[in-house]
Amino acid sequence: MTIASGNSGPAVLFTAFEPSGDALAAPVIRLLRESHPEWTIYAWGGEQMEAAGARMAGHTAGDGAMGLGAVSHARRVGKQIKAIRRWIKGCRLMVHVPVDSPAANFPICKTSKRAGARVVHLAAPQMWAWGGWRIRKLRRLTDHVLCLLPFEPRWFGERGVKGTFVGHPAINRSLDPEELRKRLHGLPGGAPRLALLPGSRTQEVRRNIRMLANVFRQLRNLHSSMSGVIVASSDTVAREVHDRLGEFPMGLSMVTGMRDEAIAWSDLAIAVSGTVTLDIMRQCHPMIGIYNAGWLSCLGAKLLLKTRYKLLPNIIADDEVVPEYVPWCRGPKQIIAKAQWLLNDSRRTAEHQQGLRRALGAYRGHDFAREAADAISATVRHS
Secondary structure (H helix, E strand, O other): OOOHHHOOOOEEEEEOOOHHHHHHHHHHHHHHHHHOOOOEEEEEEOHHHHHOOOEEEEEOOOOOOOHHHHHHHHHHHHHHHHHHHHHHHOOOOOEEEEEOOHHHHHHHHHHHHHOOOEEEEEOOOOOOOOOHHHHHHHHHOOOEEEEOOOOHHHHHHOOOOOEEEOOOOOOOOOOOHHHHHHHHHHOOOOOOEEEEEOOOOHHHHHHHHHHHHHHHHHHHHHOOOOEEEEEEOOHHHHHHHHHHHOOOOOOEEEEEOOHHHHHHHOOEEEEEOOOHHHHHHHOOOOEEEEEEOOHHHHHHHHHHOOOOOOOHHHHHHOOOOOOEEEEEOOOOHHHHHHHHHHHOOHHHHHHHHHHHHHHHHHHOOOOHHHHHHHHHHHHHHOO
């Protein structure tokens, strides 16, 4: 293992524990490497951070898990946390950048702060949604929070935590409609067209894919020429979909990757709640957000979650611009009815899209990777 103190330039450490964190950190690492080649950028994370030029101290950004089924995942993460804390004690870090995953990153932040490093969180912990009492811990364990949602800097600032809005990589990215259209030839014909996005974690897929397929099946009974595409975010997700569904309903197929293409191709997207809803929002495309859960999870969400809305586009807009069923334990009937409501009336679809355009206004002019990299650079300069 290479120790940071052996390098002449500043040492910065990124720590991520899920594929989403790996993807979030990668463009920021790439810009820091280009702007400051004399720095050593270490990472505990995944393949995207490594491809961006980070010096990998360990690999931690595997398939995430959530809920009661995540016990084995929690044990694995616990071992990783101990290894990272031991690693930090042998290094001289200037800045630590924990990426999302506050439950895993907070113990590491405690060690890095004790070691004299400044801490810059990349993605604010969603304390405004639940667990606001954790703000005291965050005040102790951060110097700066880089926020992906426009209202977050004010919320954190009012509670004594410095925050800066830096945009969001799902929204502040180039997307050429003409190039997308050229790549649509591999997708099926038929109409209307339905894109189903079952999530990036295997646990999300397990909870949602059968209901998504059922929604498609029943909608196709109403629209005999309907075609649908399941968008698998990875080969792992694609295998999980096959394992859960077996034979696909008639008219339904699957692609791996091709998220933007499938969104552009579709007349309506039905997506499991998460960052992918911002990818759909980026195209101002009609969508419905879902998360299939048991009744106990639905009850727990009502008791614990403090926000009026649960879906990211609605949280950003502070309005239900997207129909949301998050969490949901009442079967597909109401989701099917809402899909019909959107598919059968172009005026409703236009109003829906206009609401998404308004919500996007807060992101106009931002450059996520550049602004995040600049904030980290400023922290290094003032350390």
